[in-house]
Amino acid sequence: MQTEVLWSPNSSPQRMVLQLKPEDFFEVGYGGARGGGKTAAGIAWLLYDKDNPHLRALIIRKQSKDLNDWIDRARQIYEPLGAVIKGNPAEFHWPSGAIFRTGHLNDAGAYSAYVGHEYQRMLIEELNLIPSEENYLKLISSCRSTVAGLRPQVMSNFNPSDAGFYWIRKRFGLHGIPRKAITMADPSTGLRRIFIPALTRDNPALASDPQYNAFLNGLPDGLRQAWRDGSWDDPIIKGAYYANELDQARREGRLQRVPYDPRLKVHTVWDLGIDDAMSIGFWQHKQNYTALIDYYENENFGLDHYRAKLEEFARDKKYSYGKHFAPHDVNRRELSTGKTIIQLAAEIGLKFEKVPMVGVADGIQHVRLMFPRTHLSEPTCEQAVNAFRNYRREYDEELLKFKDTPVHDWSSHAADMLRYASLVEDEMTNEGDIPQVVIPPRPRESIYEGVEEDDGRHPMFRGVDIGKMGHEKAA
Ligand SMILES: Nc1ncnc2c1ncn2[C@@H]1O[C@H](COP(=O)(O)OP(=O)(O)OP(=O)(O)O)[C@@H](O)[C@H]1O
Ligand SMILES: [Mg+2]
Numbered sequence: 001m002q003t004e005v006l007w008s009p010n011s012s013p014q015r016m017v018l019q020l021k022p023e024d025f026f027e028v029g030y031g032g033a034r035g036g037g038k039t040a041a042g043i044a045w046l047l048y049d050k051d052n053p054h055l056r057a058l059i060i061r062k063q064s065k066d067l068n069d070w071i072d073r074a075r076q077i078y079e080p081l082g083a084v085i086k087g088n089p090a091e092f093h094w095p096s097g098a099i100f101r102t103g104h105l106n107d108a109g110a111y112s113a114y115v116g117h118e119y120q121r122m123l124i125e126e127l128n129l130i131p132s133e134e135n136y137l138k139l140i141s142s143c144r145s146t147v148a149g150l151r152p153q154v155m156s157n158f159n160p161s162d163a164g165f166y167w168i169r170k171r172f173g174l175h176g177i178p179r180k181a182i183t184m185a186d187p188s189t190g191l192r193r194i195f196i197p198a199l200t201r202d203n204p205a206l207a208s209d210p211q212y213n214a215f216l217n218g219l220p221d222g223l224r225q226a227w228r229d230g231s232w233d234d235p236i237i238k239g240a241y242y243a244n245e246l247d248q249a250r251r252e253g254r255l256q257r258v259p260y261d262p263r264l265k266v267h268t269v270w271d272l273g274i275d276d277a278m279s280i281g282f283w284q285h286k287q288n289y290t291a292l293i294d295y296y297e298n299e300n301f302g303l304d305h306y307r308a309k310l311e312e313f314a315r316d317k318k319y320s321y322g323k324h325f326a327p328h329d330v331n332r333r334e335l336s337t338g339k340t341i342i343q344l345a346a347e348i349g350l351k352f353e354k355v356p357m358v359g360v361a362d363g364i365q366h367v368r369l370m371f372p373r374t375h376l377s378e379p380t381c382e383q384a385v386n387a388f389r390n391y392r393r394e395y396d397e398e399l400l401k402f403k404d405t406p407v408h409d410w411s412s413h414a415a416d417m418l419r420y421a422s423l424v425e426d427e428m429t430n431e432g433d434i435p436q437v438v439i440p441p442r443p444r445e446s447i448y449e450g451v452e453e454d455d456g457r458h459p460m461f462r463g464v465d466i467g468k469m470g471h472e473k474a475a
Helices: 012-019 038-049 064-078 133-140 165-171 210-217 223-229 243-251 303-317 341-347 360-373 382-390 412-427
Strands: 027-032 056-061 084-086 091-093 099-104 121-125 153-158 182-185 192-198 266-272 277-286 289-299 321-327 352-355 374-376 393-396 401-406
Touching (some): 012 027, 027 165, 056 064, 210 223, 266 412, 289 412, 303 341, 321 412, 374 382
Parallel strands (some): 027 192, 289 374
Antiparallel strands (some): 182 192, 266 277
16 A cells, blocks of 8 residues: 655655755745745755654744644644654644744744743744844754764744844845845854745745735835845835935035044933834934934843843943933823833933924924934844834725825834924934024124224214314323
8 A cells, every 4th residue: 555645745845955954054034926836945954863862952932823734734733753742832742752843923022932941943933924034043053963973953033024134134135036046154153044935936836826826916116026026126115205315425524424423412212012022213413414223123022121221231331321211191191100201211321312293294304304413323224224114104905095094014113203304303402412503604704994092082083083072282
């Protein structure tokens, strides 16, 4: 009797991903178009060492509901092979003793939850939803092995979109539509990584599906190139609010490294977004000069994490802080402790100044007015600059026109922070700032011609020839 084949790779990229040995590559990035078979390959990839009783694998997916989809798909393969699913978050227990754990990143502290653990295999689904490389590095720090013969390996799947687009592109050295695998060694750890491009047409299960192809072809510009073709070119962003301003800044050299000026204070502007995302802009300002010199964004951390970040920057970059600004409504937002954020911040020594309440549309106008004198330090604020570029109007598919409201997505936090900064720009004062008095410049030529000299006498007699009056003669 022939054994039933439950699953086998159906394209050469899938086969290649599965054959990469952990001793050759620590990190495997399988990325590109939608539907290339990346998730399917990840489920299979974890199976290699399921008979090793010491194997501990971790599967991470950003959203808990998406993680459940993954678990449902994995069950179809793992259960017939003998795995038993237990617990919440779900774990797959194998007859050998090997365990696959799963986790999402919705909860506070999720990125740090695995620090100190050991997972010899880590699968990160939809890496593009992880907003920063820092968080990714934190996650993969627990991909290591003390088990002889089991070398650690991380596999991640991603599409060229969302908050992770720019850092993933840089990490794997991507541009355009990659046709071949790309390999490199990490400059600091020396560990090797490889990117394998995924194309929809590689996947016979979808390539001939007219409905799926119609869906991909019908996507708006930018997203179509990313999802259908797997393109890593800068996306074309329709309805972007600050496209012209950013182009002008680039032309005028205001979009490059801006050094910290130790004579000016560093003011921080905070945005507390939904999903517990936090954005902090580090600004310096003097007359006709406003610079975003640094930027920090993260999610699922308490205030003390951000305060520690400020301290770290002060220590490492010698920042001397001025004021800290937060939006008006920050006072109203109650945390689980029943205290407002302002109160909690005060308890850890952070005093916030309030950003005035101004509507979004007016705020965007303010940003536009501030832009011509604004410098954005691109290397340190790359994430923010990318978000400013992505910040755009919502498109009304029915009326075929742009709405007046911005799209709420990964770029909103940085863009809101920029809006707040424009509203408090004048309040970013430096210590020792003196009130301004406008005095005209000193002229080079004499302006005294025709002006009679003050001879110290009473104005009535000024300029009068006293001699002619007859007094002088006496002397
Ligand atoms: N080797 C395979 N054999 C049979 N079907 C497959 C295989 N690989 C993928 N598929 C099917 O193709 C479809 C798309 O695959 P999958 O979801 O893994 O793609 P993906 O690259 O993860 O997509 P996305 O970019 O949307 O996350 C799924 O229905 C999946 O079951
Ligand atoms: Mg997938």
